[in-house]
Amino acid sequence: MTTLSRSHTAEANVLASLDPATGEVVGTVPVTPVAEIPAVVERARAAQAAWAALGLDERAARLKGAIDGLKAAADRIGELISREMGKPIGDARGEANHAANGLAEAIDECVEALRPEVREDDRVRSTLVYDPLGVAVAITPWNFPVLMPQECVLPSLLAGNAVILKPSEETPLCAYEWFKCVAAALPRDVFQIVFGDEAQGKALVAADVDLIAFTGSRAAGKHILSVAGGGLKRVILELGGKDPLVVLPDADIEAAAAFAARNSFRNAGQVCVSTERIYVHRSIAESFEKAVAEKARTLKQGHGVEQGVTLGPMVNRRQKEHVERQIASALKEGARAIAGNEPRPGNFVAPTVLVDVRPDMTIMREETFGPVACIVRYDDVRDAVRWANESPYALGGAVFGKDVDNAERVARQLHSGMVGINQGCGGAKGTPWVGAKQSGYGYHSGRDGHRQFAQVRVITRPLAARIQD
Ligand code: NAD
Numbered sequence: 405m406t407t408l409s410r411s412h413t414a415e416a417n418v419l420a421s422l423d424p425a426t427g428e429v430v431g432t433v434p435v436t437p438v439a440e441i442p443a444v445v446e447r448a449r450a451a452q453a454a455w456a457a458l459g460l461d462e463r464a465a466r467l468k469g470a471i472d473g474l475k476a477a478a479d480r481i482g483e484l485i486s487r488e489m490g491k492p493i494g495d496a497r498g499e500a501n502h503a504a505n506g507l508a509e510a511i512d513e514c515v516e517a518l519r520p521e522v523r524e525d526d527r528v529r530s531t532l533v534y535d536p537l538g539v540a541v542a543i544t545p546w547n548f549p550v551l552m553p554q555e556c557v558l559p560s561l562l563a564g565n566a567v568i569l570k571p572s573e574e575t576p577l578c579a580y581e582w583f584k585c586v587a588a589a590l591p592r593d594v595f596q597i598v599f600g601d602e603a604q605g606k607a608l609v610a611a612d613v614d615l616i617a618f619t620g621s622r623a624a625g626k627h628i629l630s631v632a633g634g635g636l637k638r639v640i641l642e643l644g645g646k647d648p649l650v651v652l653p654d655a656d657i658e659a660a661a662a663f664a665a666r667n668s669f670r671n672a673g674q675v676c677v678s679t680e681r682i683y684v685h686r687s688i689a690e691s692f693e694k695a696v697a698e699k700a701r702t703l704k705q706g707h708g709v710e711q712g713v714t715l716g717p718m719v720n721r722r723q724k725e726h727v728e729r730q731i732a733s734a735l736k737e738g739a740r741a742i743a744g745n746e747p748r749p750g751n752f753v754a755p756t757v758l759v760d761v762r763p764d765m766t767i768m769r770e771e772t773f774g775p776v777a778c779i780v781r782y783d784d785v786r787d788a789v790r791w792a793n794e795s796p797y798a799l800g801g802a803v804f805g806k807d808v809d810n811a812e813r814v815a816r817q818l819h820s821g822m823v824g825i826n827q828g829c830g831g832a833k834g835t836p837w838v839g840a841k842q843s844g845y846g847y848h849s850g851r852d853g854h855r856q857f858a859q860v861r862v863i864t865r866p867l868a869a870r871i872q873d
Contacts, residue, residue, distance in 0.1 A: 460519065460564075469588075540857065570604055654805050739762075820840060
């Protein structure tokens with residue numbers, strides 16, 4: 405979990421966002437005093453009824469009014485993402501443009517999910533309606549500081565809730581730019597923003613709100629669930645991961661290694677569905693390990709805004725120290741580094757490939773969230789599956805093998821909420837983003853995910869024939 409004191413400074417009620425590559429102040433926002441949060445919630449509640457009364461189609465039309473502004477701001481927002489959390493500029497602009505260009509389709513998908521649905525049997529006709537819950541909170545992390553808010557806020561607003569966004573203290577500026585574009589299209593107080601760290605997050609969870617949609621660490625998620633449970637508030641938690649990659653003996657070694665490197669080092673490993681545990685069959689392990697190490701060495705590390713940089717810094721000093729501690733403990737426990745593990749200045753960590761890793765090492769049990777590929781060799785795929793499933797995390801995963809049916813049989817045995825075969829874990833359009841076990845509690849996206857931001861009600865009437873009875 406991040407705290408203001410580590411990489412950000414909160415003085416005189418101002419939150420300064422720091423560039424993790426240089427330590428420079430990128431900009432500031434006013435901190436929302438905790439004491440003001442009940443008033444923010446009250447304003448949201450006062451605005452909610454009229455927003456709900458507009459109806460689903462009108463709410464969608466209003467939200468579509470944000471598209472042009474968001475498209476115009478996307479490159480600027482992308483630059484802020486890169487400067488606030490270190491993501492390479494191409495990826496950062498990609499995130500902001502994806503949010504802007506995908507907004508219309510995302511709205512349509514939510515509308516489709518939230519329309520009333522009729523079910524009939526030989527007796528009655530029931531209409532399922534998706535009503536607002538009331539005041540909803542979205543608490544989001546820094547690693548996808550625009551996409552995460554968009555995914556938690558859109559279905560909530562479309563369901564007729566008033567929404568309060570609390571973006572990460574690491575990335576308040578890009579989140580604010582995104583927020584302003586969306587809020588400009590909506591009636592006053594329907595969408596508000598609160599700046600601060602976990603103190604503001606906790607105050608929102610404790611406030612008189614009806615839904616908490618949280619994306620972040622498992623530890624914070626557990627805390628939120630325990631507090632929200634006292635008031636039986638609705639909660640949707642998208643939490644951390646420790647994704648396995650199982651490389652079968654018939655895998656295309658080059659493709660598997662390319663995926664392993666990309667998915668271990670993307671966003672400097674700071675992705676909830678990063679590949680954090682690799683199980684490779686002994687018969688192909690040597691070539692695979694060599695290929696991953698070669699790819700790690702081709703990465704260009706530097707300030708994310710510089711052209712050509714493919715690997716940025718850790719978001720802050722604390723995250724760097726956490727990753728370095730895990731690497732050091734793995735080496736002490738018997739692992740070998742065949743790439744990386746060299747000192748780097750500031751918040752940078754060299755992309756590191758560890759081999760001779762065992763499933764019981766600390767680095768295979770706790771979330772790393774850094775640019776480290778950890779490779780375990782196996783002889784029997786049943787061991788690989790058992791090790792993969794030993795974790796309390798079960799977000800994403802991948803299986804590589806040329807016999808796709810066999811790879812799918814292996815994938816089916818993994819506990820992960822999402823598993824990709826010869827590719828990453830993201831599903832087709834309209835599928836949920838879902839963490840199993842302790843990687844999630846509820847989920848978002850897809851028809852059923854969008855519906856979790858609403859209260860379903862069932863209104864039942866007799867069929868015409870019965871009325872005449
Ligand atoms: P974090 O849990 O430290 O913080 C996330 C947000 O919650 C921030 O806005 C923070 O201020 C707030 N917060 C922290 N503690 C809180 C508490 N007790 N009550 C209320 N609010 C609180 O996480 P982070 O460091 O910002 O993000 C990294 C984590 O997020 C990783 O574990 C990563 O795997 C996870 N993540 C998961 C997904 C997913 O879809 N499952 C996506 C992105 C990130």
